[in-house]
Amino acid sequence: MVNQTASCPRPAYPRPDFVREKWINLNGEWEFDEDFGRTGRERGLPDAASFPQRITVPFCRESRLSGLEHKDFCDAVWYRKEITVPANWRVDGRHVILHIGACDYHTEVYINGKSVGTHIGGMNAFCFDITKALSDGEVQTITICATDLLREGGQCGGKQSLLYGSHGCHYTRTTGIWQTVWMECVPASYLHSMKVYPSISDQKVTLQINTFGADGSVVRAQAYYQGRAVGAAAAVVEGNCATMEMKLDELHLWEVGCGRLYDLELTLGNEEDGERDLVKSYFGMRSIACHKGILHLNGKPVFQRLVLDQGFYPDGIWTAPTDEDLKADVDRSMAVGFNGARLHQKVFEPRFLYECDRAGYIVWGEHGNWGMDISEPKAFRAILPDWLEIVQRDFNHPSIIGWCPLNETDYDQDTELVRMLAAMTRALDPTRLFIETSGWAHVAGVTDIVDIHNYDQDPESFRAFFAPMTEGKDVCIHRNYYGKPTFVSEYGGIRWAPGKEGWGYGDAPKSIPELLERFRALTDVLLDHPMIGGLCYTQLTDVEQEVNGIYTYDRREKFPAEVLKEILSRKAACEE
Secondary structure, three states: OOOOEOOEOOOOOOOOOOEOOOEEEOOEEEEEEEEOOOOOOOOOHHHOOOOOEEEEEOOOOOOOOOOOOOOOOOOEEEEEEEEEOOHHHOOOOOEEEEEEOOEEOEEEEEEOOEEEEEEEOOOOOEEEEOHHHOOOOOEEEEEEEEEOOHHHOOOOOOOEOOOOOOEOOEEOOOOEEOOOEEEEEEOOOEEEEEEEEEEOOOOEEEEEEEEEOOOOOEEEEEEEEOOEEEEEEEEEOEOOEEEEEEEOOOOOEOEOOEOOEEEEEEEEOOOOOOOOEEEEEEEEEOOEEEEOOEEEEOOEEOOEEEEEEOOOEOOOEOOOOOHHHHHHHHHHHHHOOOOEEEEOOOOOOHHHHHHHHHHOOEEEEEOOOOOOOOOOHHHHHHHHHHHHHHHHHOOOOOOEEEEEOEEOOOOOOOOHHHHHHHHHHHHHOOOOEEOOEEOOOOOOOOOOOOEEEEOOOOHHHHHHHHHHHHHOOOEEEEOOEEEOOOEEEEEEOEOOOOOOOOEOEOOOOOOHHHHHHHHHHHHHHHHHOOOOOEEEEEOOEOEOOEOOOOEOOOOOEOOOHHHHHHHHHOOOHHHO
16 A cells, blocks of 8 residues: 555555556645536636646545635535646557546546546546547646535435534535546456356356457456465456356355455456556455345354444545545444444445455445435436446445445335335345335335334333334334334434533433443343344444544544443344
């Protein structure tokens, strides 16, 4: 990993599961302008010689790390940067690809004043082939416009506040670029993407590889475990696809707490002619199943001891200041006894998922669309294309054990989008669990797991709520919907911030011992219930004015980690 510097924050390659050597990180200082009236195109900003402000990418304008900390609404923002494309990237036939890790919300990219593409969606990666837009000279100009109309209700914003300030469980907004911007050089025929399907029963992986311009070429794959070659395969590209099965000489299971990862190299073309495309990746060998609503990993029941993680940072908002901060959040969670997280109302970046993969830390992938009425036609455009891109991007991360595109939708909302999301998600990824909408009203026959949100702070009434399930009876999940939830995907949320105003659930305890006793009693209800296979405590850290975290917003310990770990770590009834 390259050491972070002031001129290039977040310097590491952004996609650890698809790494190339020829790349340039474009983070750092960019020229910047705010376009409150969305008149930038009329004023000629795509061709402007300079912009008046400066911003540090990849941090959003609202963050301190951006150098601006401008928190009021702004309909559009503009970025400009002059770059040099290496001469050996400009060889005939090679492609220069510009990548943006995420930009909120509608993005248009210009190279030397010429538009090269647009993207809709604020939480997912996208890229454009900019080769034909490059000029003959050494210096090239990249201009990016991001339009963010959060208050108009036609886009997904997660927990971003619709008011000027933060309030309740709504926080500081993110406008524009918030993940790494980079370029890479690829040959005329190159590897575009892949999917890895592990099979532990057959001790093999199936690789589905997509290419560009490589029909008839041979793709070769080589797997390693801790440096030892353990498998190889090859296949001919037909159209733009190649599929191969690779038998493994050694089987090492990816398990909770043990992220045993295989290294993988994919090669397209020949080294002799200088046009070989080499991509380095990795994979984990594990199986996922659901029996009576309980997660089974590698054939064994696993109680999901999860924490709600919203991925906010005091200095970077949606963007972690460093890679070390990403790893540290996983370490903090595991230190107090959680074995995974519900990644809530935000699409977390691949480098965070990489840390989860390495740690054996199980997570649910979500979209950030809370509050959107899914009955509205505009919800289809706002959610569906972005969600499909997300599932494609993160398919290969073994830490993701399930998908959940929606959160707390009402029972009387239209189910057409719900069923479409379910069908398309399962078509793209038949290997993982699926919850169509977390917490409230499920659509009959769609979800793999019935889940519930319950913030009752009284352990006795909390226990009484779930008791009828042991007698075969349903419990009321949301208004008039009844079922037998096996995953309490939000509970707790105990408020603790002595001497400080703050938002949380229920009455705050008067002391840490009282808080720990409440935490123990609520958690024991779920661990002891024979039909419940998972919990998710709200939440890992405080976020701005919401003060129900296990840690403070700046990641300081609030409660003794050893006590929390002792409470969470004992065997659950479903694991007996």
